[in-house]
Amino acid sequence: MTDILGESRSVVIGGRPELFHGYDALARRADELIGRMQRIETILGADPPGLDEEWHDLATAAEALVAVSIAQEAWLADHDAALNREIARVRDDIRSLNTPGGNAGAGDIP
Numbered sequence: 001m002t003d004i005l006g007e008s009r010s011v012v013i014g015g016r017p018e019l020f021h022g023y024d025a026l027a028r029r030a031d032e033l034i035g036r037m038q039r040i041e042t043i044l045g046a047d048p049p050g051l052d053e054e055w056h057d058l059a060t061a062a063e064a065l066v067a068v069s070i071a072q073e074a075w076l077a078d079h080d081a082a083l084n085r086e087i088a089r090v091r092d093d094i095r096s097l098n099t100p101g102g103n104a105g106a107g108d109i110p
Helices: 023-046 052-095
Strands: 008-013 016-021
Touching: 008 023, 008 052, 016 023, 023 052
Parallel strands: none
Antiparallel strands: 008 016
8 A cells, every 4th residue: 555644745835835745744834834823813812003914924824724724634535545445455355365266155265
């Protein structure tokens, strides 16, 4: 089975493609974005004057997090599909073990 979670993938975030070397790298990017959003929310919670830049940064980080989340969902769906294919292949292999006629006898050993 291929290691889908270890593959490199390009994800468009904020209109720019970013290359992630493995699912873990994408998950780290999500963690970074969440941390950034939390720091910005702390600044916004203090309510200092002139917060336009912080609101913009928060919106940008939120949009990036949405893109990362969508990419994570697609990546995990691909991994799940690969696992299901592998499970089906193993089941087929087990059913055909020790049976002279393939699946004759539903896998019973004569």
